[in-house]
Amino acid sequence: MAFTATDVKNLREITGVGMMDCKKALEASDGDYDKAIDWLREKGLAAAQKKAGRIAAEGMAYAAVFNGVGVAVEVNAETDFVAKNEKFVDFVKGVAEAVAVNNPADVDALLDSKFPGLDRTVREQQQEMILVIGENITTRRFTRYADGVSIPYVHGGGRICSLINLQVDGISDSDAVTQMGRDVAMQAAAMRPLYLDADSVDSTELEKEREIQLGLAIEEGKAKNLPEDKAAEIARKKVDGRINKYYEEICLLRQPFVKDDKLSVLQYVDKTAKELGGKIKVMAFTRFEKGEGIEKKQDDFAAEVASLVK
Helix, strand or coil, rough: CCCCCCHHHEEEEEEHHCHHHHHHHHHHHHCCCHHHHHHHHHHCCCCCCCCCCCCCCCEEEEEEEEECCCEEEEEEEEECCCCHHHHHHHHHHHHHHHHHHHHHHHHHHHHHCCCCCCCCCCHHHHHHHHHCCCCCEEEEEEEECCCCCEEEECCCCCCEEEEEEEEEEECCCCHHHHHHHHHHHHHHHHHHHCCHHHHHHHHHHHHHHHHHHHHHHHHHHCCCCCCCHHHHHHHHHHHHHHHHHHHHEEEHHHHHEEEEEEEEHHHHHHHHHHHHHCCCEEECCCCCCEHHHHHCCCCCHHHHHHHHHC
């Protein structure tokens, strides 16, 4: 697979690694981005996790609770101005309420369900918003938690939202539970966890990470001029510790708590529950970032101007 200078530049932006090393990685992986990132990580050059696909798109991520039902939604539009439009914001909130009230199975079912307060469907109201606002608008995804206690958080006017779902037993101080839940929701928004806990981690992804860490440890052993068999033996002993560190990066409950990094998020939750005289368990969480994984159209402004003067 061939690659271009733009591919090298994009890989550099994703990994923070120098241009020449990015070029070598693409050569070694036949132009495959994911393999190139893994190659860089195995060589100890790219410590950060892959962030490919996080090209910006616009719209709004929103989370709220309606009569005890927690909902998070993402609705996309073409420009960032739309997120500040009162009509668009009201539409997004209506979509969230429709999720809570109608309990749709998927996005298509949501679009075909009734829009709150109107004699029309969500799809029909979305079409109306397209006509009124003058931009394409799409309802992309949602999460719904009907049980337990849900705590929402919205950051940056809808750039990111998070929703934490808790099981609470034996605690009457709902304000304290809400504050704790908001802390955890803010953690999820800020620290981008991929999973709730170690048991939730995809087994294929975990095995891939083990291979990467083993390769990295072996390279470190070679750098110390150790015999290959000795380097491999030491590397295998290092992997378990590095996997624990990996869990701390990607699992919400294993992450250091941002307000007190001497505690993990799980320890903070357990400590709060003990102080309140009951039990709290984080059952699930959702984090949506607007445009995450959507490739935004890149307009060639110079070409557009040139076409106008022909």
